[in-house]
Amino acid sequence: MAPQPLTREETEQALAGLPHWMTDGDSVSRTYSFEKHLPAAAMVVHISAIQEELNHHAELTLGYNTLAVSVNTHSVGGQVTELDIALARRIEAIAPGHGAS
Numbered sequence: 001m002a003p004q005p006l007t008r009e010e011t012e013q014a015l016a017g018l019p020h021w022m023t024d025g026d027s028v029s030r031t032y033s034f035e036k037h038l039p040a041a042a043m044v045v046h047i048s049a050i051q052e053e054l055n056h057h058a059e060l061t062l063g064y065n066t067l068a069v070s071v072n073t074h075s076v077g078g079q080v081t082e083l084d085i086a087l088a089r090r091i092e093a094i095a096p097g098h099g100a101s
C-alpha cells in the first residue's frame with residue numbers, strides 16, 4: 001500500500017522529536033557538521049546501507065566537513081511520509097557514533 005503523505009502539521013509534530021531536522025513542506029532535512037572530512041564520508045556509507053535496508057533513499061550532499069540530508073517520498077510525488085520520518089530517525093540514531101553534530 002502506498003504511504004500516505006503527512007500534512008505540514010503532522011510533519012512538524014514528527015520533527016519535534018528530531019532536533020535540528022526541518023521541513024519546507026516538501027521534504028525533511030538536516031545538515032550535520034564534522035571535525036574532518038573522512039567521518040562525514042563514512043557516515044554517507046552507513047546511511048547508504050540503512051537506505052538499502054529500508055528501500056528508501058535521501059539526497060546526500062557531502063561537503064568538506066558537512067553532510068546535508070534531504071528526503072521525501074518519490075512514489076507519492078515528492079511529499080513527506082512516515083517513510084521519511086523513519087529514515088530520519090535511523091540517521092539520527094547513528095549520527096553520534098560518527099561524531100556528527
Ligand SMILES: C[C@H](O)[C@H](O)[C@H]1CNC2=NC(N)=NC(=O)C2=N1
Pocket residue numbers: 055056057058071072073074075076
Ligand atoms: C522501486 C523502489 O522500491 C522505489 O524506487 C523506492 C526506492 N527508494 C525511494 N526513496 C524515496 N525517497 N522515495 C521513494 O519513493 C523510493 N522508492
